[in-house]
Amino acid sequence: MSQQAQDIDGETENLTLVQAVRDGLQSEMRDDEDVLVMGEDVGKNGGVFRATDGLYEEFGEDRVIDTPLAEAGIVGTAIGMAAYGLKPVPEIQFLGFIYPAFDQIVSHAARLRTRSRGRFTAQMVIRAPYGGGIRAPEHHSESTEAMFAHQPGLKVQIPSTPYDAKGMLIAAIRDPDPVVFLEPKLIYRAFREEVPDDSYEVPLGEAAVRREGSDISVFTWGAMTRPTMEAAEELAEENGIDAEVVDLRSMSPLDKDTIVESFKKTGRAAVVHEAPKSGGLGGEIASIIQEEALMYQEAPVERITGFDTPFPLYALEDYYLPEPARIKKGIRDAVSF
Structure with a gap:
């Protein structure tokens, strides 16, 4: 349970x-x-x-x-x-x-x-x-x-x-x-x-820290949460990288306090989303970090996303979506900067 x-x-x-x-x-x-x-x-x-x-x-x-x-x-x-x-x-x-x-x-x-x-x-x-x-x-x-x-x-x-x-x-x-x-x-x-079984509420506008970590903050949501968690666990075993995974849950309003608090702890960040990179929420998250926690920043914010193309059909679908190997590479790039 x-x-x-x-x-x-x-x-x-x-x-x-x-x-x-x-x-x-x-x-x-x-x-x-x-x-x-x-x-x-x-x-x-x-x-x-x-x-x-x-x-x-x-x-x-x-x-x-x-x-x-x-x-x-x-x-x-x-x-x-x-x-x-x-x-x-x-x-x-x-x-x-x-x-x-x-x-x-x-x-x-x-x-x-x-x-x-x-x-x-x-x-x-x-x-x-x-x-x-x-x-x-x-x-x-x-x-x-x-x-x-x-x-x-x-x-x-x-x-x-x-x-x-x-x-x-x-x-x-x-x-x-x-x-x-x-x-x-x-x-x-x-x-x-x-x-x-009973009725209950999960408050809107609050992110959830799915994995505590100290080396990098990885922000994600929706279906990308599971491959991001998988990548974080594998990196901890393979490279000793301790990634904090934050499931934002709310796109609007964004939980800016949790974003900033996590980033201040780690000094590095990556954003994982399946939407195209340009105009995606990864850019907004990077801006929040720049505005609120610039002095804590140790590396550029890495965006691990879908591509700036229409969503492809069958043969290229798995390539388009961020999966653990691509997520791990992005996290390693941010950590090693």
Whole structure:
């Protein structure tokens, strides 16, 4: 059992990440009748990844709503619901399908509170599986979290464990502002973890130090957390490099305090993300370090990322994604500078 699960009284269940997402949805729908889910095939079919499996049978068609294949309509309808007191959780089947709804998200959901001077808010969670590694067709593997993190008024959250997935999703549903909740589908069913049956929250905006270390701080999130942890453990055995691994979890707001505190301890940093390097959040993290902890810096910040290309199909997918060997090389370069 994980330490997190031990810290909460009550029964636990061994869940995958996608099962934990479903558990979080079910928990909040049982506790709050204003919570509803909507999207393409989320009802009778249970969702393309079965994240909403069984919810239609329990809560009915008024709270588990199958929508047309129209992302702008899904999100626009959810904004209207939220403005008048409901708490919708619209699902976009893949992050690569979200762009028709981008205007609704950034022009309306993110601005509703300021536009109405606090009269209305968009209490809603936009869920979307994201990222590569599952041999999917075009538009199914994007990692464009930086586009949403750039927009004031949105919170952007990415869990990397089943425990966090449930707790962060519950916290997101309860948050008064709109949240983009991205689920790394590569690890939907990659492993299991003890997750409390009871409702609980993992606070939004707080990073988690997954591995303590003294030589370098490695910042990552989502599906890249596992290969980063693997690389850190192998480096400790092979080279004696003691890497601290920080799972940021929240892209907006970033946990600047944890980033700076970790960097001040180690003086070196690397960022691992599967999105393209240019314009990615690795650059923002490097800027935070420059602004807040320049005098502690011993080496340039190393970025270990995807490439500045469209996400490739099958044959090159494994080469595109950062994997332990490439992560280890980047960490060694930063440490040996």
